[in-house]
Amino acid sequence: MTCEIVYYSATETTTKVVSVLSKKISEEVIFSRVDMTSYKKVVPSKADLIIFASPVYGGRIPSSIMKCFEMKCTKAKKIVGIAVYGNMSCGVSLKQYSKLARKHSCLLIGVGAFIGEHTYSLEEAPIARCRPNETDLEQAKLFGLAIQDKVNRGINEEVKIPNTLFPLFIEKFPEGMVKVGVKKPIIQGSCNGCGLCEKSCPTKAIDPNTFIIDNKKCIRCFSCVKKCNRNARKAELIIKGLKYLFSYIGRKNKESAWII
Ligand SMILES: Cc1cc2nc3c(=O)[nH]c(=O)nc-3n(C[C@H](O)[C@H](O)[C@H](O)COP(=O)(O)O)c2cc1C
Incomplete structure (x- = not known):
């Protein structure tokens, strides 16, 4: 069985999940990392199984990433979706x-x-600090094994997604709404111009010479904040007190879960 893992990850938590899961799936795994600009060059997958993985932004998979996933899909493929x-x-x-599976006549075998x-977790206002933790990654391992087993046994059953209280019309909300509450990260002094932030920015919002962020392109993913070895970028909420509210909402740790 050949397997392609198509994934997006701004602050590498998704990367951690897919790398653990991949070890249990197949010897032939291709990793295709995409970002918000990749839909211009993505080609359909040739693998037997495609695993899609993305962080959730505003209750959904970001639309530019979904566009990439759509372009990877070809008829009759088995697919797995990870959020x-x-x-x-x-x-x-x-x-x-x-919906993606239905639209492209693919079989969704697991989610x-x-x-x-959380991207906006801070030391003084933590949200899901240090996750995925060992327990989450153990779940990723078990999920990988279950996918491999389902494929090897030729089980062609579609997974049923449980209903959520989150309405589907949320998908139609403007994605940039987070900008109302979160400032674009600014350089605060200890930058040595290494360019890591610019190279890893998923929307190519950072100028390669000045390292200034284009506010229009910045989606507040904080890749530049979290990847900087010198902590040279400062991240701030527009209403500073909101961080405590976010931290309060996210205080009760949920469990990673999967269905096959
Ligand atoms: C713009 C934006 C919106 C987000 N929306 C949600 C959300 O609706 N629900 C949630 O639980 N986490 C949300 N998050 C947090 C991310 O889903 C979470 O931190 C994820 O682990 C990031 O994945 P990555 O490290 O692979 O980039 C959001 C993060 C960003 C940047």
């Missing part, structure tokens, strides 16, 4: 995988919702 979320809600993301440290 990594910051302990608030995975929203309609799993339902989106169901997983895993917890990753």
